Amino acid sequence: MTIACKNDQKKGETAEVVTNEKKPNIVVIYLDDLGYGDVGAYGATELKTPHMDALAAGGIRFTNGYASSATCTPSRFALLTGIYPWRNKNARILPGTAPLLIDTAQYTLPKMLKEHGYHTGIVGKWHLGLGTGHVNWNEAIKPGPNEVGFDESYILAATQDRVPTVYIENDKVDGLDPNDPIKVDYHKNFEGEPTGKDNPEMLTMKWHHGHNNSIVNGIPRIGFMKGGETAKWSDIDMADHFLAKAQEYVRSHKNEPFFLYYALQQPHVPRTPHPRFVGSSGMGPRGDVIVEADWCIGEFIKTLEEEGILENTLIVFSSDNGPVLNDGYYDDAVEKLGDHDPNGPLRGGKYSMYEAGTRVPFITYWKGKITPGVSDAVVCQMDLLSSLAALNGDDQEYGDSRNLLGALLGNADKGRDELMLEASSKTALRKGDWILIPPYKGVFKYDHVNIEIGSMPTFQLYNLKEDPGQQKNLAEENPEKLREMIADYTRIRGKEPKEIEAVK
Known part of the structure; x- marks a missing residue:
């Protein structure tokens, strides 16, 4: 692959810019509530994450890598738009019935990459709203990911603990029986439907706070849902399901440059490891799903190797915000923590203005192109839009996003000033x-x-x-x-x- 050096627009740093037709694939691997101290490469000793550690050992491990927010929806908004979430008053944790948060006219990371010849896809958690506020889950659900730049999408609408508990492929619920329509409400239950609050005998997971509405697979959720039985997901198979979809995307588009946003659901609640991972961490379900996510990442990387494209793939690994232990269910996350500290040396956690809320694991990996190392440069997920534009020869900085390509590729020590x-x-x-x-x-x-x-x-x-x-x-x-x-x-x-x- 032909690479040319080019001066970074504002800082005079050298950065690599693609100059021929063989563009690198770009994959963002995004976890949910993974803390700075949850990864071995960031100091975890009680929890084993060999595949995450391998990315860090073979790439750049940033010690000052940030999500833009201490909660999920705002961080995902900033990642895709390059805009500070506080500029949008609606960029807060959204219910499953919220309208699409990103304006369809907004320039986005996938739109930018499409302009540069990339096929774009998302697999996993979305949580940025769908439709215009009155979604009929039994018809085409628009606008959504496909209207803001993704050619293909396979998502869960909000979070694993919120209804609707179904997958959406492009703009339709996957596996929906039209004779069993879905109804969703976040204010009022549907007559005759059991809830976690009123029917504890039906639960396989006990709620602690806030999660006591409709019951799906024995787990009480946030919000009320009726119907859609054939489309409902299996919680314990979710990680495998998303992995298979991500692998399928890679195999289908390996002969063209692609951008994949692979948004894993772990370790967000409810933590539902597949039986083969139960007990794998010794820390209960939270530790087990981190081990499970690490395995998924290893299998995904293996797929890139098997398809012969790992050397031509830039991987960015991070988390949407900091960690939380008890986030709504009794699942032994606190009781079985032992000597593990999800925050590492930082203070706070998810929801917090302190560092553990937004400073997260942040790794860039490009086999044969990035020289392994550790960087103290301040970088933010919001900067991917301008930085990846620069990788494709576009020096414009979009919104609040900054061109930090030099730092992300390990060619510059300096990141953001503020x-x-x-x-x-x-x-x-x-x-x-x-x-x-x-x-x-x-x-x-x-x-x-x-x-x-x-x-x-x-x-x-x-x-x-x-x-x-x-x-x-x-x-x-x-x-x-x-x-x-x-x-x-x-x-x-x-x-x-x-x-x-x-x-x-």
Whole structure:
């Protein structure tokens, strides 16, 4: 493959740009709620992830790789659009009946790659809404992934714990019997349908909070559903099912450049490992599904090898947000944790403004093209749009996405200078080694998930190089840095954080 060096648009860094017709395939492997400390390459010792570790050992392991948000829908929105999720007031955790969050006119990562000759596909979790708000699940479901740039899509609409519990292939429910139509409601149950709250005797998994509506496969869900029996998924087979679809996509499109967004559902709740993985981690279902996901990744990589295209495939591996243990079900995630720490050295977790909410495993791998190593460059999933555009010779930076191709390919040490991070519509600013968390009302900790959210009535300022665990708030003793960070925050957000008068 012919590669030419080219100056990065704004930083003067060298980056590799495709200059001939043999474009590299691009695969984004995206996990759900996988923490910074859940991977062996990031310090996990109690949990074995050999295939994730192999990607890290053969590629670039980023120590400062970020999702844009501490929750799923906003991060996925930013990944595909290159836009900060806080710019869209609807970019929050969506119910299964939400309309499509991404405007069909919006420029997206798959649209950009289609323009450069790629076939585009998504397999796995979507959670970005479907239709216009009044979906008839028994007819064509539009708009959806296919209307925002994907040539092929095989998805679950929202999350494994939300209805509808069916797969959608392109714009139709897979396996639907037209004589058994699907009905979905997030406010009111359908007459005569059992629920987790009222029918505990029917459950194979006990709910802890929030997950006590319709029962499917013995598991209580969020939301109410009736019908669609032949189309309902088997939870324990979901990982295998998505793997097979991802492998099928690769085999079908191996003779043309392709982009595959392979969005695994693990380790989001409900954690339902296949029986062959039950007990594999010693940590209960959460650990078991991480082991299962690792195996799926290994099998997927093996498929790329068998089809002779691994050397021509750029792989980006990451997670949509940080970890959570008890997220709605009793599944021994807390009780069997042992010495494992999903956060690694970081503070917080899913839903949190602290680092463990958004700093996640982030690996780039391209066999024979990327020299293995570790990078401290600050990179964000949102930057894939502009960076992969640059890989194809397009120097334009789209939206909030930055061209970090040099850093992603291991040719440059420098990443982002600044990055606004989001958690439940609250934002924090990272700039250099510093992070600013403005004052926010609300609880400091979500007791039901045992995670520090980080809301405090005063400014928080941390030096992440010296204090990655964010234990020492330097706001009072470093007023100059605080004022500088507030000014930068105000410039990016277009508004001053609350209580700014206290430090003027």
